[in-house]
Amino acid sequence: MDPRTSAQDVMRCDLCKTAVVEMHCDTCLVNLCKACVGEHMISDESKNHEIVRFILRKTTPIYPVCKTHVKERCEMYCKYCDIPMCVTCLASDQHLGHKLLKILQxxxxxxxxxxxxxxxxxxxxxxxxxxxxxxxxxxxxxxxxxxxxxxxxxxxxxxxxxxxxxxxxxxxxxxxxxxxxxxxxxxxxxxxxxxxxxxxxxxxxxxxxxxxxxxxxxxxxxxxxxxxxxxxxxxxxxxxxxxxxxxxxxxxxxxxxxGTLSSSSLTSDKHGYSMKTTQKLPEAGSSPPVKQLLDEPETVTTISTGYNKAGPSPPVKQLLDQPKCVISAVTGYERLYYVACLRNEEIWASGNDKTMKLFSFTQRSLLKSIRTKSGNEPEGLTVTKSGDLVYIDDSDRTVNIVKNEKIEEVIRLQNWEPLGVCSTSSGDLLVVMDTYDNKQSKVVRYYGSTKKQTIQFDDEGKPLYSSSRSIFLIEYKYISENRNLDICMSDSGAKAVVVVNQAGKLRFRYTGHTPAPKNEPFRPVGIATDSESHILTADYNNDCIHIIDQDGQFLRYINCTLSNPMGLCTDTNDTMFVAQCEGKVTKIKYLQ
Structure with a gap:
C-alpha cells in the first residue's frame, strides 16, 4: 500500500524503514522485520534481547536491574531480605540460608x-x-x-x-x-x-x-x-x-x-463511617456512662520527683529591671510547678531547674530527663495528641516542642512573654502571654507557628485577664481546653478562673467558694478538665482542689492532705495528678 495514495500504512521496521514489521524486541522496545533481527541482536551484545512475534509484544516480562550488579537482571527474589536478586547475588554467601523464590512467582x-x-x-x-x-x-x-x-x-x-x-x-x-x-x-x-x-x-x-x-x-x-x-x-x-x-x-x-447562643463545635469520629454505607454508628451504643464524683476521693499513690532539695549556695544577685519572685520564696531550694500526662501512669514534670523529667507511677521511678535548649527554666508543660512534649521558655520568649528528644522552636514572640500553654483536641496550641511591662494579657491560638485567633477583651472592650503582677509574687496563668471546647484559664492575679467559649466569648468567672478549707483568699494555679467537662483547679493558698461544672457551679473540694498544690493534669481514665510545690506528685481517684 502506497502511503502517498492511501489514508493509512502498515508499520515498518525501525531499522530498515521499508520492510513490514513482523518481530519485536521486548528488551529494547524496537519493531523489526525478520531480516533485521540478526543485526539488532549483535548491535548491543550486553543485553539479553527478548525477540518475540510482533503480535506477542509486551508479553515478555522485563526483569528488574540488580542494584548491586548493574549489568545483571534479577530473576530470583529473597523472601527474607524482601529484595530481587540476580544470579551473581545467588552465587554469593549474602543470601545463604534465606528462602528464595522465582521472581515470576x-x-x-x-x-x-x-x-x-x-x-x-x-x-x-x-x-x-x-x-x-x-x-x-x-x-x-x-x-x-x-x-x-x-x-x-x-x-x-x-x-x-x-x-x-x-x-x-x-x-x-x-x-x-x-x-x-x-x-x-x-x-x-x-x-x-x-x-x-x-x-x-x-x-x-x-x-x-x-x-x-x-x-x-x-x-x-x-x-x-x-x-x-x-x-x-x-x-x-x-x-x-x-x-x-x-x-x-x-x-x-x-x-x-x-437568650444566649451556645457554642458550636465540630466533632470527629474515626469510626463514624463504615464501608458500603454512610450511616453514622448509633450513638446510644457508643456513649459512655456518666461518671459520678466519689463521696470520698482516694489517694492512690504519691511519688517524689527529687525537687525540694537544697541547692548550692546562691550567687550574689543583682537588682532586676523587672522584679520577679517565685510563688514561695525559699532560697536555695528547687520547686515543682508543672505536670502533664504523657499516657496513663506516665507524667512529665518540671520546676525551677532547667530540666523536664518523665516519671512512671507504675515503676515509681524516673524514666528520662531532658534539659531545656536555652538552659532556662521551663515555664509550662503540655503534651500533644501525638505524644510530643511542648514547653515554654519565658526568658527566651519561645514555645518549643520535643520530638524524639530533640528540641525544636515552634513560636518566638517579640513584645510578649509566654506564661502558659496547652494542646487542644484539634491539634492547635493555646498560649497565654503578657506584655513584658505586665500591662496587657491575652490568649493566642496557633496552628504550628501560624496565629489563628486572639482572645483578649470581652464584648464591652474590657480585658478578660489580669495584666499586673505583685512585686512579691508571680501571678501564674495556667490554661486548659474543656471537652466542650471552652478555654479555661486559672488567673491567680485576678483570683479567678476565667472561662470563654471556642469563639473567645466570656462564659463565666469563678472566684472561689466559701467557706474555704483554710479560710484563705482563693489563689487558683494549675488547671485541668476531664471527660465529664468538669473543671479542676488547684488552690495554692487553701491546699485543695476545686471541682466546678462546665457552667461554673461549685461541686466540691478535694483535700487529700495536699500541701501547696501547683500543677494539675488528668489522664484518659480521669485520674488526677497533683504537683505539690515541695516536690511530690499525688495520684488521686475522684470519679467512679
Missing amino acids: VLNEKKVTIKKEQIELNETIYPTYQDIASDVQNRMSQLEKEYGDLSTAITKHGEDWHREIDKLVKKLKAEVDEMKNTQLQTLQKHLGKIKKNISEIKNMLELINTAMESNEISKLFSITTDIDKHRNLPEKIEPSLPKFTLARMQREKLVKFF
Missing part, C-alpha cells in the same frame, strides 16, 4: 493481591468515598438551612422584644400625660381662686379711691374693706414631678434575659 502473587485490592477499590472503597462526599455535602446544605432558621428565630425574637418595648414606652408616656393633666387641672383651679381674689381687691381699691376723693362723709363711713380676708394669702401648691428611673443597661443581664 512473587510477581504472580503480587498480581493476585493487587487484583483483590483493585476489586475492593472499585467495588467498595471508591463508592463508599463517593457516598461520604455526598453525605458531607448534604450535611453542609442542612447546616446552611439550620443556621438560616436559627438567624430567623433570633430576628423574630428581636422583633417580639421591640414590640413589647414599644408597648411599654407607649404605656409609660400615657401615664406621664395623665399625671400632667391631673396636676395642670389642679393648678388651673387654684389660679381661678387667686384671680377672683385679685378682682375683689381691685374693686375694693376703686371704692376706697372714690370715697376718699368725695366730700360725702356717708360714703366714707359705708366702706368695709374686709382686708382680713385677703391678709391670709392662698396656699402655695408645688407640683411634684414623677421621676423616670433609667434601668441600667447591663449587657450580661440583657443577654441572659434575651
Whole structure:
C-alpha cells in the first residue's frame, strides 16, 4: 500500500524503514522485520534481547536491574531480605540460608493481591468515598438551612422584644400625660381662686379711691374693706414631678434575659463511617456512662520527683529591671510547678531547674530527663495528641516542642512573654502571654507557628485577664481546653478562673467558694478538665482542689492532705495528678 495514495500504512521496521514489521524486541522496545533481527541482536551484545512475534509484544516480562550488579537482571527474589536478586547475588554467601523464590512467582502473587485490592477499590472503597462526599455535602446544605432558621428565630425574637418595648414606652408616656393633666387641672383651679381674689381687691381699691376723693362723709363711713380676708394669702401648691428611673443597661443581664447562643463545635469520629454505607454508628451504643464524683476521693499513690532539695549556695544577685519572685520564696531550694500526662501512669514534670523529667507511677521511678535548649527554666508543660512534649521558655520568649528528644522552636514572640500553654483536641496550641511591662494579657491560638485567633477583651472592650503582677509574687496563668471546647484559664492575679467559649466569648468567672478549707483568699494555679467537662483547679493558698461544672457551679473540694498544690493534669481514665510545690506528685481517684 502506497502511503502517498492511501489514508493509512502498515508499520515498518525501525531499522530498515521499508520492510513490514513482523518481530519485536521486548528488551529494547524496537519493531523489526525478520531480516533485521540478526543485526539488532549483535548491535548491543550486553543485553539479553527478548525477540518475540510482533503480535506477542509486551508479553515478555522485563526483569528488574540488580542494584548491586548493574549489568545483571534479577530473576530470583529473597523472601527474607524482601529484595530481587540476580544470579551473581545467588552465587554469593549474602543470601545463604534465606528462602528464595522465582521472581515470576512473587510477581504472580503480587498480581493476585493487587487484583483483590483493585476489586475492593472499585467495588467498595471508591463508592463508599463517593457516598461520604455526598453525605458531607448534604450535611453542609442542612447546616446552611439550620443556621438560616436559627438567624430567623433570633430576628423574630428581636422583633417580639421591640414590640413589647414599644408597648411599654407607649404605656409609660400615657401615664406621664395623665399625671400632667391631673396636676395642670389642679393648678388651673387654684389660679381661678387667686384671680377672683385679685378682682375683689381691685374693686375694693376703686371704692376706697372714690370715697376718699368725695366730700360725702356717708360714703366714707359705708366702706368695709374686709382686708382680713385677703391678709391670709392662698396656699402655695408645688407640683411634684414623677421621676423616670433609667434601668441600667447591663449587657450580661440583657443577654441572659434575651437568650444566649451556645457554642458550636465540630466533632470527629474515626469510626463514624463504615464501608458500603454512610450511616453514622448509633450513638446510644457508643456513649459512655456518666461518671459520678466519689463521696470520698482516694489517694492512690504519691511519688517524689527529687525537687525540694537544697541547692548550692546562691550567687550574689543583682537588682532586676523587672522584679520577679517565685510563688514561695525559699532560697536555695528547687520547686515543682508543672505536670502533664504523657499516657496513663506516665507524667512529665518540671520546676525551677532547667530540666523536664518523665516519671512512671507504675515503676515509681524516673524514666528520662531532658534539659531545656536555652538552659532556662521551663515555664509550662503540655503534651500533644501525638505524644510530643511542648514547653515554654519565658526568658527566651519561645514555645518549643520535643520530638524524639530533640528540641525544636515552634513560636518566638517579640513584645510578649509566654506564661502558659496547652494542646487542644484539634491539634492547635493555646498560649497565654503578657506584655513584658505586665500591662496587657491575652490568649493566642496557633496552628504550628501560624496565629489563628486572639482572645483578649470581652464584648464591652474590657480585658478578660489580669495584666499586673505583685512585686512579691508571680501571678501564674495556667490554661486548659474543656471537652466542650471552652478555654479555661486559672488567673491567680485576678483570683479567678476565667472561662470563654471556642469563639473567645466570656462564659463565666469563678472566684472561689466559701467557706474555704483554710479560710484563705482563693489563689487558683494549675488547671485541668476531664471527660465529664468538669473543671479542676488547684488552690495554692487553701491546699485543695476545686471541682466546678462546665457552667461554673461549685461541686466540691478535694483535700487529700495536699500541701501547696501547683500543677494539675488528668489522664484518659480521669485520674488526677497533683504537683505539690515541695516536690511530690499525688495520684488521686475522684470519679467512679
